[in-house]
Amino acid sequence: MSRTADEPLSLGTIPVSPPTLADVAELAGVSRQTVSNAVNNPELLRADTLRRVQNAIADLGYSPNRAARNLRTRASHLVGMRFTPAQEGTANALMDRFVHSLVEASAEAGYHVLLFAGDPTDPVSGYDDLLRSTAVDAFVVTDTFLGNPQATWLELRRAPFVAFGRPWDTPESTHPWVDVDGAAGAALATDHLIEADHTKIAWVGWRKDSWIGEDRRSGWSRAMRSRGLVTSGLACRVEDAVASGREAAGRLLDESGPTGFVCASDTLAMGVLHALDERGLQPGRDVAVVGFDDSQVAQVVPGGLTSVRQPLEDVAVEVVRALAGLLATPPKMVPGVLLEPTLAVRGSSQRR
Amino acid sequence: MSRTADEPLSLGTIPVSPPTLADVAELAGVSRQTVSNAVNNPELLRADTLRRVQNAIADLGYSPNRAARNLRTRASHLVGMRFTPAQEGTANALMDRFVHSLVEASAEAGYHVLLFAGDPTDPVSGYDDLLRSTAVDAFVVTDTFLGNPQATWLELRRAPFVAFGRPWDTPESTHPWVDVDGAAGAALATDHLIEADHTKIAWVGWRKDSWIGEDRRSGWSRAMRSRGLVTSGLACRVEDAVASGREAAGRLLDESGPTGFVCASDTLAMGVLHALDERGLQPGRDVAVVGFDDSQVAQVVPGGLTSVRQPLEDVAVEVVRALAGLLATPPKMVPGVLLEPTLAVRGSSQRR
DNA sequence: GTGAAAGCGCTAACAG
DNA sequence: CTGTTAGCGCTTTCAC
Numbered sequence: 001m002s003r004t005a006d007e008p009l010s011l012g013t014i015p016v017s018p019p020t021l022a023d024v025a026e027l028a029g030v031s032r033q034t035v036s037n038a039v040n041n042p043e044l045l046r047a048d049t050l051r052r053v054q055n056a057i058a059d060l061g062y063s064p065n066r067a068a069r070n071l072r073t074r075a076s077h078l079v080g081m082r083f084t085p086a087q088e089g090t091a092n093a094l095m096d097r098f099v100h101s102l103v104e105a106s107a108e109a110g111y112h113v114l115l116f117a118g119d120p121t122d123p124v125s126g127y128d129d130l131l132r133s134t135a136v137d138a139f140v141v142t143d144t145f146l147g148n149p150q151a152t153w154l155e156l157r158r159a160p161f162v163a164f165g166r167p168w169d170t171p172e173s174t175h176p177w178v179d180v181d182g183a184a185g186a187a188l189a190t191d192h193l194i195e196a197d198h199t200k201i202a203w204v205g206w207r208k209d210s211w212i213g214e215d216r217r218s219g220w221s222r223a224m225r226s227r228g229l230v231t232s233g234l235a236c237r238v239e240d241a242v243a244s245g246r247e248a249a250g251r252l253l254d255e256s257g258p259t260g261f262v263c264a265s266d267t268l269a270m271g272v273l274h275a276l277d278e279r280g281l282q283p284g285r286d287v288a289v290v291g292f293d294d295s296q297v298a299q300v301v302p303g304g305l306t307s308v309r310q311p312l313e314d315v316a317v318e319v320v321r322a323l324a325g326l327l328a329t330p331p332k333m334v335p336g337v338l339l340e341p342t343l344a345v346r347g348s349s350q351r352r
Numbered sequence: 353m354s355r356t357a358d359e360p361l362s363l364g365t366i367p368v369s370p371p372t373l374a375d376v377a378e379l380a381g382v383s384r385q386t387v388s389n390a391v392n393n394p395e396l397l398r399a400d401t402l403r404r405v406q407n408a409i410a411d412l413g414y415s416p417n418r419a420a421r422n423l424r425t426r427a428s429h430l431v432g433m434r435f436t437p438a439q440e441g442t443a444n445a446l447m448d449r450f451v452h453s454l455v456e457a458s459a460e461a462g463y464h465v466l467l468f469a470g471d472p473t474d475p476v477s478g479y480d481d482l483l484r485s486t487a488v489d490a491f492v493v494t495d496t497f498l499g500n501p502q503a504t505w506l507e508l509r510r511a512p513f514v515a516f517g518r519p520w521d522t523p524e525s526t527h528p529w530v531d532v533d534g535a536a537g538a539a540l541a542t543d544h545l546i547e548a549d550h551t552k553i554a555w556v557g558w559r560k561d562s563w564i565g566e567d568r569r570s571g572w573s574r575a576m577r578s579r580g581l582v583t584s585g586l587a588c589r590v591e592d593a594v595a596s597g598r599e600a601a602g603r604l605l606d607e608s609g610p611t612g613f614v615c616a617s618d619t620l621a622m623g624v625l626h627a628l629d630e631r632g633l634q635p636g637r638d639v640a641v642v643g644f645d646d647s648q649v650a651q652v653v654p655g656g657l658t659s660v661r662q663p664l665e666d667v668a669v670e671v672v673r674a675l676a677g678l679l680a681t682p683p684k685m686v687p688g689v690l691l692e693p694t695l696a697v698r699g700s701s702q703r704r
Numbered sequence: 705g706t707g708a709a710a711g712c713g714c715t716a717a718c719a720g
Numbered sequence: 721c722t723g724t725t726a727g728c729g730c731t732t733t734c735a736c
Contacts, residue, residue: 049706
């Protein structure tokens, strides 16, 4: 069952072994090294030699063996990203949209994205093995909802990584990061409602232990105050779930009678829509609602849900840019990058 | 245990070079091969030797270098999956849910998932390079909405792959596949409405060139006919978009007055909800609606959208099982696997 | 500009 | 059971 002399045989479903540098060299009548140069440093070759080699490469359908190249260059051209299951019932498909963008942006920089699972209870699981086995060149760290132990851990190990999300809890961190200005987003949403003559605008946000949540909330309160509008009695902090948003909206409606809601997530905003629905109030006409993240839910719900949209495509591009900087020789450290969100205006915030 | 004399230096952000087999061997006082055996064939070692080696491995934090192992074993333990951007405004986050499951299922089988981008206009782009550079051991092919040129292409190259989706257009294919019985799902939805005493149940489906769409449609018509219910004038085929679903539902409502809708997707079902909304009809109470795919939209839309749910976790497990079979020596070909969907019942199909 | 030699870290085959 | 030998396919010196 072993490979004899020159005959590459098909092992199970695996096709004949692909051509190697040596095969190309033989066909082109040059040495292996010259083929390598043709691939990696074409400017070193004489024009006609180069063409001859390139023809041989094309004829054979040669592509350098990744494992061999990785071993030699000590680089895998892979970026690892932990991909934990989104909890169901949450409108938060944000990460998925980001992954798509990341895959595309990485491809342009010559990188592939390696997804790995991790024990949800251990924020650091999965990284260690990939790092020690040099399976990836760097990581993209995303799940920074509550603090960011991964960043601290990776920094300690001097592993190259870029975070999507600021190091809220560790301001002394020096790793590259890319983030979206949540406060600006919430302010954008609030201003949008204020311009439509709303004055009692409520905030439905996340538990206080979420840095992101507090950031977004600050945008709401800043926008309100800058227009001289009161905020007291108009805010609440709950779990990120439809039911929580519904309850919170019901309570706020009963107690303070807001005419507008700005929410920390589309999930919460959907909860607000539920509450309006129950009371026979129509979104947009009676009460304005703005969500956050511009999920698919916001886009297809009847009437449409106005929502703050994060520029995830740009985030991915910046992440890859930072990654490329980290991995360059010498490394070029890219400082933190903060991007501005936009507002996708739909029926839930407009009188029809 | 720290490194001796020739201390590897830190290159930029790259940490000290990780320990190798030789380092472990030296520390444990055995040969490199013994360490390799301790990792790959522990049963070959004497208990005390094994323990000594394992201690050394733990002390050093050793993990086999992937590239070297890949080169030697001609396997990367990576499965490639093309990840094309989902079109926005579509409730179809199905693939994302699948990817999550796939990552988890793969991890248990010792595989990581490599995502790659591809030119959306060329269904085969991206595969070729990965295959020739032996960067992945196999592929998971998913985007089989309209036919499946990838499968044919990969089969021709004898590349190992498993498809999520049946080879509708190439029944002569012999590759492994896993799919969900769409006809059964639609029948499930239809029966659900029939049991609630609906008799005029409409079908809102996809363009006729979609095999999947026709399959699902057949489940509806079969269920209707088996109860002696008429189907004529109750079906339409449109683009998979909210607006199309809305128009189609409006037309059907005006012309045939159905009291129930079964849709080929949640996106279309959302369109139906729009149409009901416009006419002041309440989903569930006045008209029943069932979607397909149980997207997050179905879960969070006010009232909830009843939807056919594909068992994606199981699909992923079966895909990995088939993959493992393909990659085993000798390969064990797994035949096609067809899984049954379930129905997630929510407000849109129940009188409240 | 091109070629020859060396070796990245690992594991398959064999010898002891 | 353990150690020795060889080489996966590639790139990095360094001669020519």
